Amino acid sequence: MPRYVYAITAATHPCRLDGLAGVGAEPAPVSTITMGPLRAVVSDIEEEIRPKRRDLAAHQAVQERLMADGPVLPLQFGYTAPDDQAVADVLQERADDYLAALARLRGRAEYHVRASQDQDALLREILRDSDRARALNDRIRSGDPDPRLPLELGEIVAGEVRERQEALAAGLIRTLASYAEDHSARTPADGDVLNLSLLVRDDHKHDFLQAEDRLAEQAEDLEFRFSGPLPPYSFV
Structure with a gap:
């Protein structure tokens, strides 16, 4: 059978x-x-x-x-x-x-971390930091009919979002991976900026969970979703 x-x-x-x-x-x-x-x-x-x-x-x-x-x-x-x-x-x-x-x-288990970012806060940050994006946005809001403006602004914003989120994810991975024996980062989906699995020793669990808590407290524009301990699917 x-x-x-x-x-x-x-x-x-x-x-x-x-x-x-x-x-x-x-x-x-x-x-x-x-x-x-x-x-x-x-x-x-x-x-x-x-x-x-x-x-x-x-x-x-x-x-x-x-x-x-x-x-x-x-x-x-x-x-x-x-x-x-x-x-x-x-x-x-x-x-x-x-x-x-x-x-x-x-003596090890898998933990999973996903994170998403407040998109409105990120857009405000880009407009604050990028003179060109801010100028284009002001022209559009003032009624400038030039059809090239939204396209150029969209390209600038998309590039900035990608660059900033990749840098953000890399920093989060470095921080969390320092508490793990192994890690596996996957391409984020559904608006997430981070999709990370970590293999953590049982005797390091406390330090790892404390690091998770600190990240959640410090990153005001991020929403974290932590899960574990889990069977180690990602490390078999």
Whole structure:
């Protein structure tokens, strides 16, 4: 029977899975497949899995339960294998890589930081700092009909926004990454200026969270969204 695969752990991981139901329209119990020093956490699946809210929550619940008891290599939502033997074969073939990754992640968790900027405040800042942008804006507001003015102003503003937000993001990454063992910056979306994942040691968690708080207090025109500790998806 096809198996949905949630994560990989060491065979010594307790894998306390009692009470957890798997993904799918008819959720099966979550169980394990052990091969040598490794264990895969799985459940039976009979249909193609789509990212519905209930299934995403079930997938995440397994990761969080496992993470509470030791390092885990979480698989992204939707990974399936044709049968137990296929799972066991992968565990055997990639044992060295998986064991090394588990060792690297021991005592560590992922934290995620997104930040967005007040666009009105940024525009006011650009108009204050750029003589050319301010002059163009004044001419437009005074009723100058020249059709080239909005285009030129738009180009100036877009360039300034891009340059300032890239510099801002670089500074935020430098600050936060200094508290982490590893980090992964992705292209921001939905108006954000920062989309950052960090791998933080458990014994550095307090310092890291204090740094987050200081950033949120100091950056008045930024809105931060912090989450974690999370399964280390970005570092598997």
